[in-house]
Every structure is written in structure tokens, then in C-alpha cells.
Amino acid sequence: MSYEIILADPPWSYRDSANAGKRGAVHKYRTLSLPEICALDVPGIAAANCLLALWWVPPMPEEALQVVRSWGFTLKTMKGFTWHKTTKHGKSHFRMGHWTRANTEDCLFAVRGKPKRVNAGVRQVIEAPLGKHSTKPPEVRERLVRLMGDVPRIELFAREAVPGWDVWGLEVESTIELGVQRTDKPRPKGGKRRARVIPWAGTGDFRGKNGQFGAFLAVFLTLVDFCSHVLRASSASRRSTPRERCSRRTTARTARPWKRGG
Numbered sequence: 001m002s003y004e005i006i007l008a009d010p011p012w013s014y015r016d017s018a019n020a021g022k023r024g025a026v027h028k029y030r031t032l033s034l035p036e037i038c039a040l041d042v043p044g045i046a047a048a049n050c051l052l053a054l055w056w057v058p059p060m061p062e063e064a065l066q067v068v069r070s071w072g073f074t075l076k077t078m079k080g081f082t083w084h085k086t087t088k089h090g091k092s093h094f095r096m097g098h099w100t101r102a103n104t105e106d107c108l109f110a111v112r113g114k115p116k117r118v119n120a121g122v123r124q125v126i127e128a129p130l131g132k133h134s135t136k137p138p139e140v141r142e143r144l145v146r147l148m149g150d151v152p153r154i155e156l157f158a159r160e161a162v163p164g165w166d167v168w169g170l171e172v173e174s175t176i177e178l179g180v181q182r183t184d185k186p187r188p189k190g191g192k193r194r195a196r197v198i199p200w201a202g203t204g205d206f207r208g209k210n211g212q213f214g215a216f217l218a219v220f221l222t223l224v225d226f227c228s229h230v231l232r233a234s235s236a237s238r239r240s241t242p243r244e245r246c247s248r249r250t251t252a253r254t255a256r257p258w259k260r261g262g
């Protein structure tokens with residue numbers, strides 16, 4: 001199955017002072033490292049013409065772009081949608097933030113191929129109340145369908161099943177399986193071999209075969225280094241420098257008792 005709309009809200013792991021307390025994402029659900037997110041085989045489920053709508057976090061725009069590129073998309077705008085968080089009474093929320101009090105979140109748009117917009121009247125800003133931790137306004141899904149039409153679509157890292165959408169995530173009954181990208185494609189001439197991503201179990205241990213080989217190589221080189229030190233030390237004790245030999249001769253001479261008395 002390939003999708004023409006992919007909506008994704010990754011469980012970014014980032015250094016957040018809130019993570020030290022009880023408010024950070026890490027206390028609410030499992031998070032993934034950047035390489036783990038990048039490695040997901042999103043290119044394998046994207047249609048030739050596909051729109052990616054990706055929620056990103058303001059302190060990590062570069063990481064968001066890395067994900068866009070790793071998934072084979074080209075950025076169109078960092079602000080496809082801007083969600084203005086309100087209270088349930090419709091007032092602007094007064095939230096925590098890194099520099100200013102953050103009361104918006106952004107969803108970037110990126111494309112693969114040339115997906116067609118079918119409605120030019122879809123607005124960017126969504127005013128919607130804050131839900132439970134990290135929950136995004138359902139209106140995003142409706143606006144995406146208005147924008148792109150009733151095309152095959154999927155929500156990644158979803159937390160609820162939604163009619164008309166396939167879903168994938170740890171906290172929902174997923175409609176598809178999503179693996180990791182294989183990167184052992186033929187090497188470009190003269191290019192370096194890229195690490196092959198090992199089957200991924202969400203453990204955060206992403207070293208792969210190359211990592212294991214690297215560890216083995218490090219142990220081996222340490223052993224070689226240690227042995228060469230031992231060998232050098234033992235041969236040095238057997239062989240001495242001319243100066244040492246000279247001082248030994250002097251000592252031996254001065255140690256001759258029959259000469260000392262004259």
C-alpha cells in the first residue's frame with residue numbers, strides 16, 4: 001500500500017529542561033532517537049506523488065529537515081499548519097517555552113514527486129484547545145483531506161484509529177507494519193559503503209554490524225598496542241644504550257678492589 005498523504009508526529013527525544021522534571025515527553029511515552037526516526041522506511045510506503053505533514057519541535061528544526069531528507073522528501077514550508085493553542089474557553093494559552101512562552105506548534109509540509117492540491121482555500125492557522133500531552137487537533141486531518149482530496153492516507157505515531165486513515169504507532173492497533181530502510185544499495189563508484197541498518201526493535205541500540213565490528217577492532221588494536229609495549233619493555237631491559245654500557249664499565253672498573261689501593 002502506498003499513501004498520498006503521510007501525517008507524522010514523531011516521539012522526538014530532545015534535551016528539554018522539562019524532561020528533568022515530570023513534564024517532558026519522555027515521561028509520557030517512549031521516545032526515539034533521530035537516527036531511529038530517520039531510518040524508518042517511510043519511502044517504502046510513500047506514493048510517487050505524496051505530501052508529508054510532519055509535526056516538528058521548535059528547538060530542533062535541523063533535525064526535522066534531516067528526517068524530511070532521510071524519508072526522501074523535499075521541504076515546501078516549515079509552517080504548513082500552525083496550531084494556536086487555546087484554553088477550553090477559547091483564550092490564548094500561556095505555556096512554558098524555551099525563550100518565549102510557546103503557545104503554537106508547527107506542522108511542516110514536504111513533498112515527494114508532485115502531489116496535487118485540490119483546494120486553494122485551506123487556512124494555515126488552526127485555533128484549537130490543548131488536549132492531553134502531545135495530542136494534536138483532529139482538525140489537521142480534516143484540513144489535509146480538504147487540501148489533497150480523499151486519497152490514500154496514513155497517520156504515523158498515531159494514538160487513535162480514525163475513519164478513512166490507516167494508522168501506525170505503539171499506542172494504536174496499527175494497520176500496517178513499518179520497518180526500517182535498507183541502506184545496502186549498490187555503492188556509487190569510489191564511494192564509501194554505508195552502514196546497513198539492522199532490523200529495528202525500538203531499543204535505541206542502533207550500532208548495527210559496523211558498530212560491532214568497530215568495537216571488535218578497538219579491542220584488537222588495544223591488545224596489539226599492549227603486546228608491543230610489553231615486548232619493547234622486555235627488549236629494552238636486555239639491550240642498553242651505549243651510555244648505560246659505559247657507566248656499567250666505569251662502575252665495574254671502580255669496583256675493582258685490587259686497583260683501588262694502588
Ligand SMILES: C[S@@+](CC[C@H](N)C(=O)[O-])C[C@H]1O[C@@H](n2cnc3c(N)ncnc32)[C@H](O)[C@@H]1O
Nearest residue numbers: 009011029030134135136157159169170171202
Ligand atoms: C508525539 S506522540 C503522537 C501524538 C499523536 N499525534 C496524538 O495526537 O495523539 C508520539 C507517539 O509515538 C509513539 N511511539 C514511541 N515509540 C514508538 C515506536 N517505536 N513505534 C511507533 N510508535 C512509537 C508514542 O507512544 C506516542 O504515542
